[in-house]
Amino acid sequence: MRSLRRTASTLALLGLLAIAGCGSGSGSDASTAAGGAEGVPAVLNFSAPLVGGGEFSGAAMAGRPVAFWFWAPT
Numbered sequence: 001m002r003s004l005r006r007t008a009s010t011l012a013l014l015g016l017l018a019i020a021g022c023g024s025g026s027g028s029d030a031s032t033a034a035g036g037a038e039g040v041p042a043v044l045n046f047s048a049p050l051v052g053g054g055e056f057s058g059a060a061m062a063g064r065p066v067a068f069w070f071w072a073p074t
Helices: 002-020
Strands: 048-049 056-059
Touching: none
Parallel strands: none
Antiparallel strands: 048 056
């Protein structure tokens, strides 16, 4: 049962990666935030606390490929 679940998860992940790779956009059409830093997309105009203390700024990732994984302990 565990092997079947792992195989299904792997196939789903590969399918998603294949679909994501088929996009025709250049990825450069993101809008910039009003009043924000020049060239920073609005979606990166945020900050969040770090687990070890301190603050993370999404704008620091502008121009880099990045995948965010937000996690909150319950």
